[in-house]
Amino acid sequence: MAYKTEHITQQIRAAREAKNMSQRELSARSGLTQSHISQIERGTMEPGLSSLVDVARALDLEIVLAPKKLMPAIGNILGSASVTSDTLTSEQRKLVGRLERWLAGVRDQFSIASEADTLKDSLALLRHLPLSADELDRLREATLHLNRWQDDPPSRKELSEFAHAVRQLRNATVHRDRDGAVPRSAYALEEEDDDA
Structure with missing residues (x-):
């Protein structure tokens, strides 16, 4: 039955x-x-x-309701999460951890609080999604800013651009096909739409 x-x-x-x-x-x-x-x-x-x-x-799971149009993105995230954690390198964890600790210290310097919140959410996802070699390089580049900002604090504009760059990395990681090929939109209106 x-x-x-x-x-x-x-x-x-x-x-x-x-x-x-x-x-x-x-x-x-x-x-x-x-x-x-x-x-x-x-x-x-x-x-x-x-x-x-x-x-x-x-079982440490949650049952949630999600908008149907977000299901491709959610499916991609869940598919990435089902990959064993061995694919997440210790370097990736360290880099994301360093960015999270840095954000906790400079959170009040963002001109818009929602930018800091979005950056925090982006980092939380990047902590759990396996990154391609190119994406890991982009994450390394992001942390290079922190070295420079220790001596010369960033402007609000630089913080905003940094948050945007990390969000773009998160989006590219979440929305790429599972085989790592072409990024795919998470907002297809119809399931049959192959161009979404």
Whole structure:
């Protein structure tokens, strides 16, 4: 019997197995019985929303509603996130960490607070997305500004341009095809539109 939540319950089972967690352990973390979890995973019971939320959160997942037009970008992010963390180099983590620490110290110097917030969000994504060699080079270039700015603090215009450059890097990383080829728009209006 196919339920509307079948895809979700399959993902829940896959997430549980990826964490090497037994149904019994998931039961203890979620507050649901092991039998209930088993029935959900086998598809013999349509889970209620509260049960889905409890199980998802016990697996460090969240259930969210997203605009349909953003699904290509979300799919790309999730696809990138499913790549093992081994593809994220320690250099990438260090560079992003350095930029995040720098931002925490200069946040009040941005002329518009939303620019600092956007930069923070961009860095949070770059921390988790595997970068191509070219994208890693661009990230290295961004951190070179920090060395210069230690002696000569940046102007508000330079901060704005820097935030824009990091946002462009984030967008290029999120919107590229999974094989790393041509960037693809995340805002296709129709699923059948191959030119999006």
